[in-house]
Amino acid sequence: xxxxRAANGSPEPGANEELISWRYANPGTLQIDCLGAFIxxxxxxxxxxxxxxxxxxxxxxxxxxxxxxxxEYEDGFTDAAKKISLPYHSSNIxxxxxxxxxxxxxxxxxxxxxxxxxxxxxxxxxxxxENFESEVLRFLQKKLVNKxxxxxxxxxxxxxxxxxxxxxxxxMRKTFPKVKIIAKDEMECLITxxxxxxxxxxxxxxxxxxxxxxxxxLDVPKITTKDxxxxxxxxxxxSGVSMIKVVGPEHDNFERIGGSSLGGGTxxxxxxxxxxxxxxxxxxxxxxxxxxxxxxxxxxxxxxTNYNKIGLKSNHIASSFAKVFKxxxxxxxxxxxxxxxxxxxxxxxxxxxxxxxxLYSVSNNIGQIAYLQAQxxxxxxxxxxxxxxxxxxxxxxxxxxxxxxxxKGVMKAYFLRHEGYLGSVGAFLNGPVST
Amino acid sequence: xxxxRAANGSPEPGANEELISWRYANPGTLQIDCLGAFIxxxxxxxxxxxxxxxxxxxxxxxxxxxxxxxxEYEDGFTDAAKKISLPYHSSNIxxxxxxxxxxxxxxxxxxxxxxxxxxxxxxxxxxxxENFESEVLRFLQKKLVNKxxxxxxxxxxxxxxxxxxxxxxxxMRKTFPKVKIIAKDEMECLITxxxxxxxxxxxxxxxxxxxxxxxxxLDVPKITTKDxxxxxxxxxxxSGVSMIKVVGPEHDNFERIGGSSLGGGTxxxxxxxxxxxxxxxxxxxxxxxxxxxxxxxxxxxxxxTNYNKIGLKSNHIASSFAKVFKxxxxxxxxxxxxxxxxxxxxxxxxxxxxxxxxLYSVSNNIGQIAYLQAQxxxxxxxxxxxxxxxxxxxxxxxxxxxxxxxxKGVMKAYFLRHEGYLGSVGAFLNGPVST
Numbered sequence: 001x002x003x004x005r006a007a008n009g010s011p012e013p014g015a016n017e018e019l020i021s022w023r024y025a026n027p028g029t030l031q032i033d034c035l036g037a038f039i040x041x042x043x044x045x046x047x048x049x050x051x052x053x054x055x056x057x058x059x060x061x062x063x064x065x066x067x068x069x070x071x072e073y074e075d076g077f078t079d080a081a082k083k084i085s086l087p088y089h090s091s092n093i094x095x096x097x098x099x100x101x102x103x104x105x106x107x108x109x110x111x112x113x114x115x116x117x118x119x120x121x122x123x124x125x126x127x128x129x130e131n132f133e134s135e136v137l138r139f140l141q142k143k144l145v146n147k148x149x150x151x152x153x154x155x156x157x158x159x160x161x162x163x164x165x166x167x168x169x170x171x172m173r174k175t176f177p178k179v180k181i182i183a184k185d186e187m188e189c190l191i192t193x194x195x196x197x198x199x200x201x202x203x204x205x206x207x208x209x210x211x212x213x214x215x216x217x218l219d220v221p222k223i224t225t226k227d228x229x230x231x232x233x234x235x236x237x238x239s240g241v242s243m244i245k246v247v248g249p250e251h252d253n254f255e256r257i258g259g260s261s262l263g264g265g266t267x268x269x270x271x272x273x274x275x276x277x278x279x280x281x282x283x284x285x286x287x288x289x290x291x292x293x294x295x296x297x298x299x300x301x302x303x304x305t306n307y308n309k310i311g312l313k314s315n316h317i318a319s320s321f322a323k324v325f326k327x328x329x330x331x332x333x334x335x336x337x338x339x340x341x342x343x344x345x346x347x348x349x350x351x352x353x354x355x356x357x358x359l360y361s362v363s364n365n366i367g368q369i370a371y372l373q374a375q376x377x378x379x380x381x382x383x384x385x386x387x388x389x390x391x392x393x394x395x396x397x398x399x400x401x402x403x404x405x406x407x408k409g410v411m412k413a414y415f416l417r418h419e420g421y422l423g424s425v426g427a428f429l430n431g432p433v434s435t
Numbered sequence: 436x437x438x439x440r441a442a443n444g445s446p447e448p449g450a451n452e453e454l455i456s457w458r459y460a461n462p463g464t465l466q467i468d469c470l471g472a473f474i475x476x477x478x479x480x481x482x483x484x485x486x487x488x489x490x491x492x493x494x495x496x497x498x499x500x501x502x503x504x505x506x507e508y509e510d511g512f513t514d515a516a517k518k519i520s521l522p523y524h525s526s527n528i529x530x531x532x533x534x535x536x537x538x539x540x541x542x543x544x545x546x547x548x549x550x551x552x553x554x555x556x557x558x559x560x561x562x563x564x565e566n567f568e569s570e571v572l573r574f575l576q577k578k579l580v581n582k583x584x585x586x587x588x589x590x591x592x593x594x595x596x597x598x599x600x601x602x603x604x605x606x607m608r609k610t611f612p613k614v615k616i617i618a619k620d621e622m623e624c625l626i627t628x629x630x631x632x633x634x635x636x637x638x639x640x641x642x643x644x645x646x647x648x649x650x651x652x653l654d655v656p657k658i659t660t661k662d663x664x665x666x667x668x669x670x671x672x673x674s675g676v677s678m679i680k681v682v683g684p685e686h687d688n689f690e691r692i693g694g695s696s697l698g699g700g701t702x703x704x705x706x707x708x709x710x711x712x713x714x715x716x717x718x719x720x721x722x723x724x725x726x727x728x729x730x731x732x733x734x735x736x737x738x739x740t741n742y743n744k745i746g747l748k749s750n751h752i753a754s755s756f757a758k759v760f761k762x763x764x765x766x767x768x769x770x771x772x773x774x775x776x777x778x779x780x781x782x783x784x785x786x787x788x789x790x791x792x793x794l795y796s797v798s799n800n801i802g803q804i805a806y807l808q809a810q811x812x813x814x815x816x817x818x819x820x821x822x823x824x825x826x827x828x829x830x831x832x833x834x835x836x837x838x839x840x841x842x843k844g845v846m847k848a849y850f851l852r853h854e855g856y857l858g859s860v861g862a863f864l865n866g867p868v869s870t
Binding site: 258261263270272274278296301302318329343 | 693703765
């Protein structure tokens with residue numbers, strides 16, 4: 001698929017096909033025509049915005065964006081990202097893809113348009129990996145494979161990527177004996193997916209200006225040389241964090257240079273113990289309302305002022321969660337009293353404040369390590385993907401601020417509206433040919 | 436003080452005085468003769484070890500070392516480091532020093548020997564900063580200042596460093612109107628203290644070989660050029676973490692290049708909520724007995740195997756604390772049941788396992804950031820100081836392993852027996868002249 005077609009949004013078959021060799025656009029395996037792809041029913045699209053509708057513009061706020069990330073399904077399923085239209089794709093797509101992570105399984109499948117011989121939509125859903133058998137396989141069984149509920153085609157392949165693709169392979173083969181289960185390399189899929197979103201999907205990638213509390217969509221880049229796209233650092237935040245340096249589109253042009261075990265799983269685990277939140281969305285809502293200054297020890301709490309000599313501001317977090325220890329120590333001064341129970345201890349603090357503190361500390365830490373890894377290889381662009389972010393304002397603020405602060409403005413943090421689906425989209429696009 | 440005297444342990448006044456200019460050895464302010472200094476009543480000293488006593492050798496285990504770190508005081512105070520003898524110091528020392536941190540206040544003072552006109556000992560104690568007024572000031576008032584319990588001298592100066600030195604200045608002035616309170620710069624004191632321990636105190640600095648579970652004391656280095664000592668990275672882990680690059684002994688040869696808010700205060704805060712431990716020593720004991728594999732999601736848990744393509748072993752921690760979320764999700768499957776209380780949720784897990792998991796994640800994270808900062812400036816030696824470590828085996832193992840793993844053996848992690856007292860010792864040595 002030639003770049004220029006998607007880049008300027010108009011079909012010019014054959015034009016500039018020599019520009020760049022896309023991993024997913026290898027002519028031998030290409031099954032999917034991404035030409036003119038766009039986010040479906042998007043309030044931010046140029047067609048749907050007008051001058052009267054000023055608040056929905058290409059410069060918008062994160063709060064508004066959050067409303068335009070999720071998709072509602074007829075079956076009441078809302079934990080999904082917006083569909084993507086592929087208006088020029090006409091042939092059948094006989095595969096679906098799964099990215100089976102440590103906590104979540106992300107699913108991508110395609111349906112053709114009812115009313116037209118051409119075009120269709122990519123669908124996105126996610127499930128808890130713990131419920132792989134009861135939910136993921138059941139969904140596949142009911143809707144996709146056995147009953148052929150996706151019109152005009154039969155699923156012949158399931159493309160599986162992510163850590164669990166190996167672990168669940170036997171189970172999938174047993175459940176779908178007529179379907180080929182093909183494992184796709186995790187890193188390759190993540191990068192294919194990200195390259196697709198960067199180069200093909202308008203209003204997908206955005207940056208956040210924390211001074212003005214505005215997001216700005218990136219133009220789908222007019223790519224004429226490799227330098228317009230590469231090199232970059234992909235920071236994928238799922239249960240854990242992987243950092244991948246990408247210097248070009250070829251198979252050997254990427255490397256996992258680091259990571260961190262402090263990721264989404266850490267935040268979810270701690271908050272599921274320390275709060276009454278039932279799921280991650282509730283945790284994020286709590287964090288939104290909380291004040292970390294009741295939990296974290298700030299530079300001002302220690303110094304009574306800024307520590308000017310080394311440029312630490314008084315509201316800089318000196319130690320995450322450190323006020324908790326101090327406060328509990330103070331409460332226990334009466335030696336005759338019985339030790340506090342865990343519920344009594346927790347009652348001293350606001351769940352919302354605890355959520356905000358932990359969200360900050362995990363996000364700050366990822367931002368700092370991302371910066372250090374990026375400067376090590378002189379990478380100026382950092383893309384944050386994975387299901388940890390979920391368009392959440394404080395997370396995006398913290399990551400943007402950390403990259404900006406540490407790099408003194410030299411590096412830039414980029415985010416995606418389909419942040420959790422890099423791997424599954426990559427597997428979907430790479431197609432059934434084994435890599 | 437000329438280097439060679441301390442380096443070879445024998446007094447050669449005036450020899451090689453040109454070698455290196457010590458911050459704390461400026462002849463104009465020098466009040467303390469460190470010649471021949473050593474850790475008092477040290478089972479590891481060459482005098483006290485014999486061939487029969489093979490287990491107490493210069494190659495020893497961390498478990499044995501832990502027994503030889505603490506000092507017992509007649510007043511029952513044991514949370515202190517071993518005294519250091521200064522056998523050649525003969526004049527009065529009329530100052531004491533305090534390093535007032537976010538959580539702990541570290542105290543250094545000197546007493547002359549009873550039975551000899553020459554020599555005396557440096558003493559080390561610490562208190563909760565929360566109890567500054569009730570404990571620190573009371574101790575100073577009773578034992579040191581008003582009642583002149585330290586023989587032959589009157590305290591004329593209190594040298595205060597650390598974040599709280601500013602905050603508590605007024606209170607100290609009010610309490611001790613006849614004593615001069617002098618604030619000393621935090622970073623300078625840390626480095627003076629570390630340089631002192633490295634160059635003057637035998638059997639103070641050690642490395643840990645995690646393959647053989649052995650520590651090895653460093654020889655007090657025979658310093659002939661600056662390169663024998665500098666450059667190095669000091670990673671000071673208190674409530675928060677500070678990382679200081681040091682390239683030489685002069686005042687402008689150091690820089691705070693980074694840090695982390697995930698430090699001791701984070702661990703203490705989280706464990707004081709999630710366990711019944713009453714203090715940090717209890718938390719460390721719990722961590723010793725715990726198994727983090729019940730709490731953390733390992734690479735093997737996700738992949739079912741190693742992820743060989745990128746060299747991740749199956750026992751590598753993919754996501755700290757992530758099993759907690761999964762386990763609690765599974766427990767809540769009955770939709771009719773009331774949500775679990777926090778105590779019921781916590782009862783699903785071992786406090787010891789939680790402690791080990793959090794100790795690992797904080798330590799691993801510090802080790803990784805330390806490595807990234809060190810490689811950025813091409814520093815091969817990393818010294819870990821601060822009250823977080825406390826000679827704890829898993830902590831030292833984790834930090835040593837992280838530095839070794841990430842740097843592929845190029846960098847080396849160093850630890851100290853008086854790890855918590857760098858700042859207070861530095862202030863003590865720098866003396867009352869304002870810097």
